[in-house]
Amino acid sequence: DTLPGELPVDPYEVSNANAGAEPVDNPDMFAAFHGQAGIDRIVDDLVDRVTVDPRIEEIFRASDLVRLRRTLKEQFCYLLDGPCDYTGRDMVAAHKDQGITTREFNALVESLQFAMDTEGVPFAMQNKLIAKLAPMKRDVVTR
Numbered sequence: 064d065t066l067p068g069e070l071p072v073d074p075y076e077v078s079n080a081n082a083g084a085e086p087v088d089n090p091d092m093f094a095a096f097h098g099q100a101g102i103d104r105i106v107d108d109l110v111d112r113v114t115v116d117p118r119i120e121e122i123f124r125a126s127d128l129v130r131l132r133r134t135l136k137e138q139f140c141y142l143l144d145g146p147c148d149y150t151g152r153d154m155v156a157a158h159k160d161q162g163i164t165t166r167e168f169n170a171l172v173e174s175l176q177f178a179m180d181t182e183g184v185p186f187a188m189q190n191k192l193i194a195k196l197a198p199m200k201r202d203v204v205t206r
């Protein structure tokens with residue numbers, strides 16, 4: 064559910080299909096990310112990094128970071144086959160007005176890798192999440 068401080072958004076259909084991929088087919092992934100607490104730390108670290116990264120911070124200036132943290136935590140938990148549903152918007156809708164480039168996409172992935180390293184997620188498990196996210200590039204990158 065929405066958290067205190069979240070800004071309202073236009074109505075949309077809530078569905079796990081909005082997460083952009085099916086969960087990983089690996090029962091060890093959720094534990095490898097240290098469960099919901101680990102995912103929460105990774106997402107918070109990721110958002111902290113991208114919002115100060117001079118390559119991309121401007122893109123996040125107008126966004127609702129309370130909502131972004133919540134929906135990213137849900138999405139990662141869902142994709143890692145954890146006990147979550149994703150309630151956010153689909154990847155096209157979430158990124159369509161942002162003019163994101165491939166370089167900017169790669170900058171965010173780099174921050175995610177730092178965040179997963181900091182959490183101590185094994186490299187092979189990191190790569191399985193990255194492999195889930197990589198095809199979403201076509202929905203996120205618009206220029």
Ligand code: HEM
Nearest residue numbers: 119122123126127134135151152157167168171196199203
């Ligand atoms: C595969 C990579 C990515 C994933 C999985 C992802 C995921 C998400 C999610 C779950 C949301 C929130 C959806 C909602 O509010 O309902 C979101 C919003 C957003 N994303 Fe991404 N994202 C990705 C790449 C990027 C990149 C590369 C950038 C910029 C460099 C970016 C910038 C943003 C911004 C600024 C918002 C907030 C939009 C708003 O305030 O309306 N995202 N993203």
